[in-house]
Amino acid sequence: MNTNYLTIMMKHFEHMNIEVAAAAETVLEAASLRERDDVYDCNRFLFVKEGAGKIIVENKEVQLVPGQLVIVLAGMSHRLSLKDGEQVTLQWCHFRSNYEDRDLYRTLQIPFHIQVKEAEAVSVLFVRLFEELSKDGLTSRLRNKAIMLELISIYLDNLSILDNHAPSDDLKKVNVVLKYIDEHLSDNITVESLAKQVYLHPNYFIVFFKGILGNSPIQYVNQRRMEVAKGLLLNPDCNVSAVAGQVGMQIYYFSRMFKAHTGLTPSRYRKQAALFTASAEGEQTGKEEG
Structure with missing residues (x-):
């Protein structure tokens, strides 16, 4: 799919x-x-x-x-x-x-x-x-x-999309926008820049996007940034400042939004994830030895 x-x-x-x-x-x-x-x-x-x-x-x-x-x-x-x-x-x-x-x-x-x-x-x-x-x-x-x-x-x-079902024009437009967002998370993404990708007026684009995704374009962009950031924070070689840069945000704003999104600061989230990973690996090792 x-x-x-x-x-x-x-x-x-x-x-x-x-x-x-x-x-x-x-x-x-x-x-x-x-x-x-x-x-x-x-x-x-x-x-x-x-x-x-x-x-x-x-x-x-x-x-x-x-x-x-x-x-x-x-x-x-x-x-x-x-x-x-x-x-x-x-x-x-x-x-x-x-x-x-x-x-x-x-x-x-x-x-x-x-x-x-x-x-x-x-x-x-x-x-x-x-x-x-x-x-x-x-x-x-x-x-x-x-x-x-x-x-x-x-x-x-259990859903499968049949090969002979060509995507609708609206779905094609959304695909273009979502791909653009993922490829430009480190950039300053605006409604105008997104609307430009599918040749729509920004005001109409907001209504169009929210009607399909359920969120406004900028809400979706910020949610996507938080999702990507959570994955990046699992890499011990990537510090919080670098993660903020990779998702196109200043570190102070990133930390505030990340805590609002997860309930944890980026540093705390990383520590919690590391503890969980270590615990899971320890349990797996114990099972293998047993």
Whole structure:
């Protein structure tokens, strides 16, 4: 999978708030299905636990088999279809989020169905979701969100981008910008310089970028600098001043931002990482000797 493609998806889901509206397990037969398409104002996860059939999503027909996970986004017309004698057991949930998921779906061309490798694990997650919804406890919403993020993670882990899916124009533009950022972290990166890479007006570029990544361009640049800095600080030969220079920041500003980002000063982070590495290596040596 393209690294920038994955970056866009991960940034989107990291900032997405999720509310589960309903979830259940349903056994369907041909006689129980309506012939017309359905359109929901929420997103739907459908997991095929047992049986077979087919689903038509915006005129695209897919055969349903056990272990298949389908995501139908809000506003997408779809219907289930079964032949006489067919039966399918679906575990499903309806959820809402705070992003324009369908626009992102079109931009990234995310397949709306996958075949998961961990079918039993997915089924167990749905069962946990059913249980938490029935409890309606103080922490149930947090647990539901954790379960949904796990389901989304499994979806992404099993996702593959087909070779014949050419990236959209918007995705091409974002790829250019993300590549430019990584190649110029040590430089003074401005909104104007980023917008110039894709021939957009800076004001429009900010809206365009945030709509896909979930952060403003400069927020993303600073987050990327902190991510790179954490890796550089693990190298004992690279002092804090050198790390600051490599991510294009003055040392005093870098130290302040790094602490705000991690809760630790760069020096403290390096010491903690060194202690953890030494401890892990000691445990590994002990296991090998044992």
